[in-house]
Amino acid sequence: MTNNPRARHLYVHLPFCVHRCGYCDFVTVVGRIDQHEAYADALLAELASESGSLADAVDTVFVGGGTPTFTEPDTLRRILAALPPATEVTVEANPETVTPELAAILREGGVNRISLGAQTFAPRLLGVLERVAGPDDIRRAMHTLRDASFDNISLDLIYGIPGQEPPDLDNDLAEALALAPEHLSLYELEAKPGTRFTRAWGTELVRQSEAMEGYFERVVETLRGAGYRWYETANFCVSGDRAGGRDLRAQHNLGYWQGRDYLGVGIGAVSTLGEQRRRNGASIGRYLGALGKDGDGGAPPRELEQLEPLTKAQERLMLGLRLDEPLPLTGVEHAIDRLGLERMVAGGLAVVHGESDVNDRRSLSLTDRGRFLGGGVTAELLA
Known part of the structure; x- marks a missing residue:
């Protein structure tokens, strides 16, 4: 990044x-x-x-x-x-x-x-x-x-x-x-x-x-x-x-x-840029006070959050597994609980694709049943 x-x-x-x-x-x-x-x-x-x-x-x-x-x-x-x-x-x-x-x-x-x-x-x-x-x-x-x-x-x-x-x-x-x-x-x-x-x-x-x-x-x-x-x-x-x-x-x-960066503008809007997430305040009065024609020209009131690598990897895992296409494991393997993964695979809720000894070729997806259970399965997978 x-x-x-x-x-x-x-x-x-x-x-x-x-x-x-x-x-x-x-x-x-x-x-x-x-x-x-x-x-x-x-x-x-x-x-x-x-x-x-x-x-x-x-x-x-x-x-x-x-x-x-x-x-x-x-x-x-x-x-x-x-x-x-x-x-x-x-x-x-x-x-x-x-x-x-x-x-x-x-x-x-x-x-x-x-x-x-x-x-x-x-x-x-x-x-x-x-x-x-x-x-x-x-x-x-x-x-x-x-x-x-x-x-x-x-x-x-x-x-x-x-x-x-x-x-x-x-x-x-x-x-x-x-x-x-x-x-x-x-x-x-x-x-x-x-x-x-x-x-x-x-x-x-x-x-x-x-x-x-x-x-x-x-x-x-x-x-x-x-x-x-x-x-x-x-x-x-x-x-x-x-x-x-x-x-x-x-x-x-x-x-x-897919975990890409995005910019959000307007009250309440969220942005994720690199290692930082920010959320604009929800007050229209304060927003206009900062950015309106009579405002001070500064940034709108907002909350800032630094994103640790583990947090980003966990979010990538949680969001990526919502999709019907396999999630590449490169960069997120440290966010996975290995025993939890074994349980989910054995239970027919998740599938690991690719060669087990080549990390950059492995990917993970949920089965249909795993997708129906959604958040519960993902929680089991998170380290």
């Missing part, structure tokens, strides 16, 4: 939302349209100050939130115009914000991939999640994006929602597949302890947690049966002839899972 790493992956955080859903723990700001322009000024000032942290050629840009597509249109247009060109430029969108006008802004801004937050197609479950969009909004958004020639769209769905039953999940998968997205992300609902969501749904969340493994297996079986590649624990993409020669995995997230 160089002393001055230059990242090929950029994350941009646009925090504004029309409403904060009860289960959400992302850094968000409700409304505040009057601050959108000032935030863009500060964001672009941070990006300019960090230009030396980015490689001359950037592979991916991911604009997340919040709800990036809730950002005031002229402000969103200005932000997109200032971003470096990249092979993959993704913007997160909520269905109710997608209009022909918005789709045109995204296309003109160089966006070539959309991550659409559907969550579920069941009206009563959308109500539980406090989502604004309804099922028809999700379908309308997909059709609007297709009309604007977007040919790389990911749909996000959640399972384990209070009140959800297996037939609800089956219907969500059928509805999603009918829209033929290139990519699907299926996440277990995670509600943080102490939030109003867990206080409202605590007993039901316990019931749902007991059903998660069955839901997970149902998701994988259904999407694989529909021709999607289960390439990461919670992510699926079209592959083979249907992909037309394209690699439709989420290339930005793949950078995280």
